[in-house]
Amino acid sequence: MNQHFQKDCAEILTERHAKGQISRRQMMAGLGALLGTTTLGLGARGAQAAEGQLVFVNWGGDALDAMDAAFGQPFTAESGIKVLYDGSGPTEGAIIAQSKSGSPTWDLVDAEPFSAQALGRQGMMTPIDYDIVDPAKQREGFGWEYASSCYFYSYVIAYDATQFETPPTSLADFFDAENFPGKRAMYKWGAGMWEAALLADGVAPEDLYPLDLDRAHKKIEAFKEHIGAFWGGGAESQSLLLNGDVSMALIWNTRATLLHKDTEGEITYTYDDGIIGPGGIAVLEGNPGGTEAAMQYIASTQVPERQVELFMLLGNGPSNPAADSLIPEDERRFNPMDPANLPKQVALDMDWYETNYSAALDAYLQIISA
Template structure:
């Protein structure tokens, strides 16, 4: 194979990368086969542009379009870096597998802060560079060593108002009361928020929740199992179980509240009372292929209040930057988990407790709901 042929082939491939037809990782693989060494491939005309790419991993569905519109496209315009959206879901196990492979293909993940912290302490996440990311653009207390808060969401009660007449649930005790509010229920299969809901329903005061009494919570959930029609794992599942009438009440993400209210013509309603509010965050994988600095610059770019407003409008995410609060239209404030009126009715999940206890707690919860 002649050097001229190799050069022409690499130039064609690099153009495909520029046009989004080929990933830079696949480019490097092919180049390595052509030349026998990836470093030489990077000398091809245009190949350096392929390095200006980040892969952002989120939870898929509507999130991919929203993240691209709010953060991806603006970052390309600002920094010349393409941000590819991957909706495969950044679970702790998947992140660990990426890094431990020695050749991660992910750069930035939409992760629970407690997961990012736990992974970071194992050497699997990059520390957030607060020389680039601005701690002053967080709500106080929501910037961690390995995670930067970018939004808030809540686990809230959604219910089919057509089944209850004038009765409106007022908290978790009503969720677990099938005599007062008849019908099946749906819970989150990954445990978070469900322990708190069970304990609140069992009479534990909000300020006495932590450390969670897992035995008491699991006993409550186990005794309630006959009333649970499904354990949802994603937002679309939580919506469908209510929209198709399988459940009369479900604990769902607040990011789905406005969507389900609209899709049901207003018959599916929701309350903030005893909602369980949690921060979402971005973290950067150790040794990410797109480069640590570019990843940190992307996170910093996502702190823009106007961009966070786009995420609120498209996905219902409560802004992490308090400067965005004033931008939320008055008629949309009822959908914002961090609006002061809504916040006052909720309880914050304890990230420190989750960082230490989530893995074993989830194992036990999974055994109970699968039994």
């Protein structure tokens, strides 16, 4: 799920630059803050580890050129350690191959926390050193043994406000096509959709996990006639609402914020019944740049001002709660982790996803493709 979201963030920055909404420097700084790296125009073979540098592997994309990164450049200035970006993609298979090679060339990876946990239990990831990475600069409950949180996003109810006299305020409303008529859109890759279906079906947030997949899939299958599309990327989710193909959609808050601003609130969203997803950073076991340097890098990403810069460009929620109050007051309502928004939402349970995601997704895809 995280890889799709991060690719979409890069798309958003590129689109905003093309529209003249942000400068090239801001686009590069945003990409740098998102990726935590300095990209150096690497070839197909990717980055190779060397003394005095770290290789951070992310999901890449054509938009990612050479840049001075908002995270990477300050870290280099502080430590003298250069950070290189490799966009070849840290899939589980690639990480496993790195580990089994006995001589990994990667240091850090953008990892879904549940994936980092699973690989860490197999000896492939290094435990986060919380003597270096400050747990007080993480939100409670969002630090893991093998991954450190670096940003947040939410699945939210976005809707065409011109179509509803009374706006939706819950997932029960989303699944209520009688009182809230119109087609809906849901996420193709499952994450958050099981939680949405169960919350709409009356399950209390504190009782969500372990997810009752049979009940969730039954709810979604019964509602399929009202679903206009299952979106796979953020641009698609945005266009479905802009083009009027659907009147309501469960989409990432980053795209929902763009819709709200671009349409002056004609298409808007609510954090009521939002579903929070965390993004994480993990370190390969035996990384060539050294465990201490990798942990120092992760600690440097906790600086609140750097996280605010990413939020202002993309809408990603800061992982350091101290950043919330640094966000301009008129922008705080868009922050998924703001104290006014956070209590309205429920977070994805990384322990459950670690064990169940693969099988759950297979079953979900069978239902939505039938």
